[in-house]
Amino acid sequence: MVRSAGNGQARSGPQTLFDKLWADHVVAERPSGDALLWIDRHFVHEGSFHAFNQLKARGGTVAEPGLTFGVADHYVPTRDRDHVGNPEIARMIDDLGANTARHGIELFGMHDPRQGIVHVVGPEQGLTLPGLTMVCGDSHTSTHGAFGAYAFGIGASEVAHVLMTQTLWQKKPKRMRITIDGTPTAGVGAKDFILSIIAAIGADGARGHAVEYAGAAVRALSMAGRMTMCNMSIEAGARCGMIAPDETTLRWIEGRPFAPKGALLEQAAESWRRLPSDADAAFDREISLDASRIAPVVTWGTSPEDALPIDGTVPDPSREADEGRAAAIRDALAYMGLSAGQKLSGIAIDRVFIGSCTNARIEDLRAAASVLAGRKAKVPGLVSPGSAQVKRQAEEEGLDSIFREAGLDWVESGCSMCVGMNGDSVPAGERCASTTNRNFRGRQGPGARTHLMSPAMAAAAAVAGSLADVRPMLEGRS
Amino acid sequence: MKPLVQVAGHACPLGLASVDTDQLIPARFMKRPRSEGYGGFLLHDLRRDEAGAEKPDFPLNQVPWRDAPILVARRNFGSGSSREAAVYALADHGIRVVVAPTFGDIFASNAVKNGLLPAVIGEAEAEELLAVLTARPDCLMLVDLEACTLSWDNRAVPFRIDPVWREQLLNGWDDIDVTRSFSADITRFKAATGQARPWIWPADA
Structure with missing residues (x-):
């Protein structure tokens, strides 16, 4: 078993964005290559009740409530929120409130002005940052990779594991780079890019891989477009999707409520600028598309x-x-x-x-x-x-x-x-x-x-x- | 967790590709507490008509496959949502092994944590198996996790499983107990990473 210093200084040779993120979070490593990873950010939602029940059954506590946030999104009605008619849905929403309150987890509940879909709220509130490991019991957690985070969906047992230990055992995925160059025509954007990719490689085409999206057409996307692409990485079977942080990313983050500010932000930004894949870093698989040839x-x-x-x-x-x-x-x-x-x-x-x-x-x-x-x-x-x-x-x-x-x-x-x-x-x-x-x-x-x-x-x-x-x-x- | 070493019995041929977790358990059932059992929700909308009656031509509704502990499917089994309820539905129905050429990553991980073996076989072997089972529903299979083989009659085909997962399943080990033995490492890591990357702690909003 290899213990990591936790300061990310063990790097050698050219590395991809993913390699750097992985190396920065290894707490311990098994000879098989499985690693115990430190998790920087954890989101829970109404569906996380299975995990809280597991926690309760074990008499466990939440290791890092300060790194854990609750968001009501899956079950909340979109109309007449003062009268939730379905008692089962009302119970799901109430249970999230009770579980987060019990464990000291900040909640963006149904009536909170910060409420929304967890993968929209995290970035919006400045909780999503480059270089973080981020998990949630939802497969579309890959969305947050748009900021250069290693973000992925997990099941209820893993949610319970993260709640109790703030870590997770992971197999190191292979690395895939999907490069999109060229300029799309008006009316064509991120959703067309990602659906074209999934059609080309298949719904399991990126299985076992961490995907990095690169190229001029990706660089030109807004953070919203980047999130759309990373969001649907899971629909190609990828473990996660990610895009290297750049000035577009930094501009988005600055001034967000939970984001670092002042000198701390400058220190963070300096570190984030070192995250993009090294020029000669190797990927296990490379795919290229021409944006100008993509139709809606x-x-x-x-x-x-x-x-x-x-x-x-x-x-x-x-x-x-x-x-x-x-x-x-x-x-x-x-x-x-x-x-x-x-x-x-x-x-x-x-x-x-x-x-x-x-x-x-x-x-x-x-x-x-x-x-x-x-x-x-x-x-x-x-x-x-x-x-x-x-x-x-x-x-x-x-x-x-x-x-x-x-x-x-x-x-x-x-x-x-x-x-x-x-x-x-x-x-x-x-x-x-x-x-x-x-x-x-x-x-x-x-x-x-x-x-x-x-x-x-x-x-x-x-x-x-x-x-x-x-x-x-x-x-x-x- | 109950160890899994060998599983013997009938194997249900589910000749479908990309059986996603929305098929394994439709979202509307996931509000129920696990203690009620999730077996009845397994593949609910494929197994049942709109009135809730079983479709007689669906393999899982037929003898001897109703109680089969093994399920055989085509590629990309368990793709889609991270819902562990998909595994609960299989496990509570009595299925201990799913055999397919590829699995959704999150599903496979969830499966192992619940003592369900996701056994990976080749495309050709999957087709052979589906053909054998369709021709001879009574054919008995033996899944041997020690040897990583799936056998029937005089035929044995190898299956793949990550070695760490294999050991966990064989021993019924639980991740959380293993991780607790690393608590000193976690404490050390937290201090070091907090110093190297102090911004990981959210600002007071």
């Missing part, structure tokens, strides 16, 4: 890898050589109510959902509003901002009026219609154009049919009443 993407099936450009057609299983794959396509088409060879553009939808940890930040809402301004939605829809703070900002900018005037509902912040567990769901058989991350069967509700896409594309679908290319709708608009 939508999914047609029941896995995020079932994604195609909007000008494409639904795949034909009879043209598939692999029988297993052909059967999977047939199943997906039957569930989705689509026919082989059908044009994606023009597929009628029943509703839209703009929200989730993938695409509910202010930039996402602006992108949707820029399409919807002065237009009407042909179908009903829900817009749930990523946090209460995003909601206030959107209202200051008048975006809520654009959504309302288009005919969409403007509601409170939470996981909402992405997870089908809080009262917002898509009725069976209905087709939803959704800015979320998972088009799994029944994800948005039993029998729900989900098409994943960007906020701009979801807005275009709302206007057209069908899957549609947003690019013509953006002509003449800034």
Whole structure:
């Protein structure tokens, strides 16, 4: 067993961003290469009750309540919060309050002005920083990697482990770099990038890997776009996704409530500037894409890898050589109510959902509003901002009026219609154009049919009443 | 945790790829306390029709697979959400081994922590196994974690499992007990890292 000094000074040779993060957090190492890692930040939510129950059963205590934060997001209703009708949901929310209070954990509860989706709130509050190890009992914790953090989702037993020890045993993943160069056309952005990547490498294509996104097109993304990409790393099976911190990252962090300030921020920033991968660092796998060749993407099936450009057609299983794959396509088409060879553009939808940890930040809402301004939605829809703070900002900018005037509902912040567990769901058989991350069967509700896409594309679908290319709708608009 | 050395019995062929954790347990059931048992929720919306009645053609609803301790599937089993409830549903249903060519990372980790073996086999072996089980539902399988083999009749195929996970499953070891033996190292690390990176402690907002 090798003990680490904990000061990150054991580096030698060129290293990737991931290598540096890993080395900085190893408390102890097994000969197998498994390491006990120190965890800098831990978020819990209503679903963490299994872990708190494990803690209770062991008579354990929370090792570092100061590094642990609670956020109510998965189960909170997005309307009429003063009267939570469903007693099971009310109990989930109350239990989170009781568990965090008992252990001295700061909570952004349902009525807190800082409440929102945990992966929006963490960055917004300055709790997400470069160089940190961050975990949460939610697979989309990979979102925080956008800041150059090593952030990943864990199960309930691991949540209990982190609560009790502030550490976690991890196998060292392999390193993959996905480079996107070139300039995307208007109407194409981070969601199209990441869906294109998942379609290219498969829903398990990055399994066992820590993915670093690099290249000019990634550098040019806002923090919101970077978070969208890292968020969906898990949909390619990656352990985590990350982007090296740069001036865009530093500008975002400065002045956030929990972020370091003054001299401490300067000291931190100096350290963060050393985090990017060394020029000659080696990756186990490298993939490149050209942003200028990426079109707006939508999914047609029941896995995020079932994604195609909007000008494409639904795949034909009879043209598939692999029988297993052909059967999977047939199943997906039957569930989705689509026919082989059908044009994606023009597929009628029943509703839209703009929200989730993938695409509910202010930039996402602006992108949707820029399409919807002065237009009407042909179908009903829900817009749930990523946090209460995003909601206030959107209202200051008048975006809520654009959504309302288009005919969409403007509601409170939470996981909402992405997870089908809080009262917002898509009725069976209905087709939803959704800015979320998972088009799994029944994800948005039993029998729900989900098409994943960007906020701009979801807005275009709302206007057209069908899957549609947003690019013509953006002509003449800034 | 109950050690797992050998598991013998029927194996249910679930010829699906990317069985995500939303399929393994739909989110709406996760509010329930574990003490009530999660077995009835396993693959709920694939197993049952809208009225809640079992679909007779679904493998897990058929004899002898209803009580099979082994499940065989195609690639990317357990992808998606980190919900450990997916493992609770399998374990509470009585499944001790899932055999597939690839697993979602978080699912596999959750499985081991609950004494469920995620056994990785080749794509070709998975297809062979699915074909054998479909042709001969009564075929009995033996999973041997010591030897890392899956055998039936006179055939034995190797499976892969991370060596640390194998040892944990064989011994029924619990991570938290192991980690507690490192408490002095953790204390030392915390002091050193707090000095090297004092900003990890959130500012008073």
